[in-house]
Amino acid sequence: MNVDDIKKIAVLGAGAMGHGIAMVALMAGYNVVLRDIKQEFVDKGVKAMQEEFDKFYVSKGKLTEEEVAKMMNEQLTTAVDMKDAASDIDFSIEAVPEIMKIKKEVFGDLDKYAPEHAILASNTSMMSITEIAKATNRPDKVVGMHWFNPPTRMQLIEVIKGEKTSEETMQVTYDLSKKLGKVPIRVEKDVTGFIVNRISAPANALLGALLDKGDVSPEAVDALLMSVGQPMGAYLLMDYVGLDISCETLKYCAETLSSDYEPSKVISDLISKGQLGMKTGKGIYDWSQGRPKIDESKSAEAAEKFDPMEPVAVQINEAVKLLEQDVVKNPDDIDTAVKLGLNMPMGPFDMLGMFEDLKGLLESLAKKYNKKIFEPTKTIKEGKLKELLESRRR
Ligand SMILES: NC(=O)c1ccc[n+]([C@@H]2O[C@H](COP(=O)([O-])OP(=O)(O)OC[C@H]3O[C@@H](n4cnc5c(N)ncnc54)[C@H](O)[C@@H]3O)[C@@H](O)[C@H]2O)c1
Numbered sequence: 001m002n003v004d005d006i007k008k009i010a011v012l013g014a015g016a017m018g019h020g021i022a023m024v025a026l027m028a029g030y031n032v033v034l035r036d037i038k039q040e041f042v043d044k045g046v047k048a049m050q051e052e053f054d055k056f057y058v059s060k061g062k063l064t065e066e067e068v069a070k071m072m073n074e075q076l077t078t079a080v081d082m083k084d085a086a087s088d089i090d091f092s093i094e095a096v097p098e099i100m101k102i103k104k105e106v107f108g109d110l111d112k113y114a115p116e117h118a119i120l121a122s123n124t125s126m127m128s129i130t131e132i133a134k135a136t137n138r139p140d141k142v143v144g145m146h147w148f149n150p151p152t153r154m155q156l157i158e159v160i161k162g163e164k165t166s167e168e169t170m171q172v173t174y175d176l177s178k179k180l181g182k183v184p185i186r187v188e189k190d191v192t193g194f195i196v197n198r199i200s201a202p203a204n205a206l207l208g209a210l211l212d213k214g215d216v217s218p219e220a221v222d223a224l225l226m227s228v229g230q231p232m233g234a235y236l237l238m239d240y241v242g243l244d245i246s247c248e249t250l251k252y253c254a255e256t257l258s259s260d261y262e263p264s265k266v267i268s269d270l271i272s273k274g275q276l277g278m279k280t281g282k283g284i285y286d287w288s289q290g291r292p293k294i295d296e297s298k299s300a301e302a303a304e305k306f307d308p309m310e311p312v313a314v315q316i317n318e319a320v321k322l323l324e325q326d327v328v329k330n331p332d333d334i335d336t337a338v339k340l341g342l343n344m345p346m347g348p349f350d351m352l353g354m355f356e357d358l359k360g361l362l363e364s365l366a367k368k369y370n371k372k373i374f375e376p377t378k379t380i381k382e383g384k385l386k387e388l389l390e391s392r393r394r
């Protein structure tokens with residue numbers, strides 16, 4: 001199949017990601033069928049699409065009301081029944097909850113009803129594409145297509161090769177991402193978290209361990225991080241995303257990578273008290289009066305206990321592991337993915353020059369927190385990082 005053969009796309013799940021992905025596909029001219037398990041969920045998704053088209057496109061003069069109405073009336077259909085959704089599609093993008101059992105059920109059903117040529121993509125944030133593909137009889141046509149939130153505004157799509165994904169499926173998904181106006185990055189191996197979430201995981205584990213040590217306040221750490229140019233404090237961001245989500249991610253890393261990723265005790269306790277962050281009004285911070293203001297004068301307090309380059313060091317270490325394992329060929333792709341996926345001004349390798357002794361810092365973190373995941377990886381240990389980066393950039 002060629003990307004030009006794609007005329008109709010199914011989006012499965014009309015939630016936070018699904019409705020946004022459907023908007024992007026409509027704007028690129030595709031026919032879209034949006035499917036959820038109940039009519040009320042479908043209706044909620046369609047309503048969210050209409051509201052966002054009005055707020056971010058019509059009122060800003062990017063689209064006219066007529067253009068939006070035409071897309072919504074002529075290109076968009078909806079479904080609850082999988083057979084109705086899948087019978088005449090060329091490509092599907094699954095955005096149902098991050099639970100393997102549900103994903104497998106959806107892929108099993110899709111495989112039953114979608115035409116033989118159709119490619120089945122998953123927007124999973126972390127989970128194994130190879131495992132999801134096992135629910136189908138077409139694992140060569142199952143691929144990861146990891147979008148970022150909100151899909152209308154974030155440019156990055158990670159295109160992930162499962163063990164059995166064919167090169168043709170990778171290429172069509174890559175080309176489709178471009179036609180949707182996005183920047184695709186190829187992930188050559190199906191590893192937990194792919195690029196962006198994988199690299200963020202050790203930094204989150206580090207911030208959790210720091211919280212558990214309890215000798216510096218989260219606000220002081222956030223003040224310090226913001227004073228060195230981070231747009232939002234790390235703990236504030238965890239609250240913003242939802243502590244339950246960040247905890248689930250770390251749990252999945254603990255199951256699939258190393259028990260060093262076990263979520264922080266302080267955060268687990270907050271979750272068990274129902275304090276999940278912004279959405280419940282309380283988390284690490286109190287959100288009951290709106291977004292908490294970080295007192296930037298507290299940064300000095302944290303500086304004695306915490307070096308703001310520590311999370312960057314463990315991210316670089318993880319990024320090098322991805323190169324060593326041939327998950328990504330070119331280090332520039334990792335920098336691009338992190339910049340676009342996390343809205344950061346620089347990627348991990350762009351920041352290498354800021355370290356005098358990366359290996360020493362990683363060794364001290366591994367010791368301080370008793371976590372092997374922070375130990376310098378082979379290339380860094382052997383002092384060969386520069387050579388590796390140069391050889392891969394050629
Ligand atoms: N929210 C994010 O920031 C983000 C970013 C990237 C990727 N993702 C991934 O995207 C996926 C969806 O996340 P979300 O935040 O949109 O979740 P969500 O909970 O907002 O939406 C999920 C939707 O799927 C529906 N659903 C449940 N079972 C279904 C089924 N069998 N068939 C069709 N629809 C079904 C639900 O009713 C709901 O409307 C997850 O895998 C998540 O990890 C999320």
